[in-house]
Amino acid sequence: MVHLNFRIGCVLLSVGQDEFHGEVLDTLDFVVNQSDFTVQVLKNVTDFLLLAKTISVDQLSLPRDVQNKVDKINVDLNDAANTLSGETAKSSGKIRQVFDDIRCTLIVVATMMLLLAILGFLLSVLRHKHAIYIFIISGWLLVAVTFVLCGFFVIVSNAVGDTCAAMGEWVHNSRAETSLSNILPCVDEQTTNLTLYRSKEVIVQLVNVVNTAISSQVKTVSYNQSGTLMPPLCSPYDSRMHERQCEPGEVSFVTASKVWQNYACDGSDSGLCGTAGGVTPEVYNQLVAAVNASYALDHYTPFLLNLQNCQFVRGAFNSITTFFCPRLKLDLRMVTAGLGLISSGVMLCLILWVFYANRPQGEEVFAKQHGIKDCRDCSNSLNSRSTPPSSSSYLLTAKSYGRNA
Incomplete structure (x- = not known):
């Protein structure tokens, strides 16, 4: 029974701590990946804003005030990205270090328990009483440490449960300021709002640049006037940055x-189209570059909206509570049960060692059953019988004999 408890405890502890450590690392990797993805989105928006600032279509570019606004918002975006990545990396590093230490502690305790059980059993068989007493004292200390670890993991299990519950509550009330913000902080709301507005503003300005270049083709020597007019580009936002539908005859970013x-023609050295068409290859490439930058900024608009209301953090916490928390709780219960079984098994071993080490040997039991005395008593009696009488004994005997005569 003792060995069965010890074996089951070792199996539960080994499997439980390995599964728990793996789940913790998977959870941390998930949080870090969410943070890295958000940081990458912010950096991509920054890059495309800078690209839009440098775009020129037939010597037409963004207004100077818009370019200055782009420079300012890029500074805020870089600060937000650095803050998000720094806080997440710092928190994940601390959590990873703590659970690595816990895993090492569990492995050391389990190994010492196993060695203690094996050595204690061998010493009890060999009847080394003094060594057994030393091992018994050490064993009780390890049992106490193991029970302390059991209590610690009960506390950790409760802490994990409370954290998961807090994440679930935060999902429904993301405005609350809690310690969870240190794990995966939200991006500053003012920065995200301004970034979203500036992105829409740059898109509208780029569309205006493209459409201005297209509408002025009849006045520009870069175009062959024999070609038909190119269709204008559709702007997804109006002058107030509200969404709008494309009008007939406009082309979208995709098409x-x-x-x-x-409408592209073959260019010539004079800058005019050598064949029928609307624009030279150079101007066509500039138009495509402006469309690509506008499409990229418009593509990241939903992500910026998620940053605006902290939706990405809400989604991450919701995934953690749904997929990771149940497994973490199960693994913690397994580790706690394993520690409890190992502690009880070693404690019973300590008690049995005392009785086994103090048991009488086989020859002692045989002597008691057959009434055989100890050899030391036998030798004492034999020595007393075999000792010859001394000369003084003879003298006393002679005197007593003379008196009687």
Whole structure:
């Protein structure tokens, strides 16, 4: 029974701590990946804003005030990205170090318990009483440490449960300021709002640049006036940055490059089209570059909206509470049960060692059953019988004999 408890405890502890450590690392990796993804989105938006600032279509570019606004918002975006990545890396590093130490402690305690059980059993068989007493004292200390670890993991289990519950509550009330913000902080709301507005503003300005270049083709020497007018580009936002529907005859960001390709001509050294068409290859490439930058900024608009209301953190916490928390709780219960079984098994071993080491040997039991005395008593009696009488004994005997006569 003792060995069965010890074996089951070792199996539960080994499997439980390995599964728990793996789940903790998976959870941390998930949080870090969410943070890295958000940081990458912010950096991509920054890069495309800088690209839009440098775009020029037939010597037309963004207004100077818009370019200055882009420079300012890029500084805020870089600060937000650095803050998010720094806080997440710092928190994940601390958590990873703590659970690595816990895993090492469990492995050391389990190994010492196993060695203690094996050595104690051998010493009890060999009847080394003094060594057994030393091992018994050490064993009780390890049992106490193991029970302390059991209590510690009960506390950790409760802490994990409370954290998961707090994440679930935060999902429904993301405005509350809690310690969870240190794990995966939200991006500053003012920065995200301003970034979203600036992105829409840059998109509108780029569309204006493209459409201005297209509408002025009859006045520019870069175009062959024999070609038909190119369709204008559709802006997804109006002058107030509200969403709008494309009008008939406008092309979207997705189809613009293919449609305009039909209006491109073969260029010449004079800058005019050598064949029938609307624009030279150089201007066509500039138009496509402006469309690509606008499409990229418009593509990241939903992600910026998620940052605006902290939706990405809410989604991450919701995934943790749904997929990771149940496994973490199960693994913690397994580790706690394993520690409890090992502690009880070693404690019973300590008690049995005392009785086994103090048991009488086989020859002692045989002597008691057959009434055989100890050899030391036998030798004492034999020595007393075999000792010859001394001379004084003879003298006393002679005197007593003379008196009687």
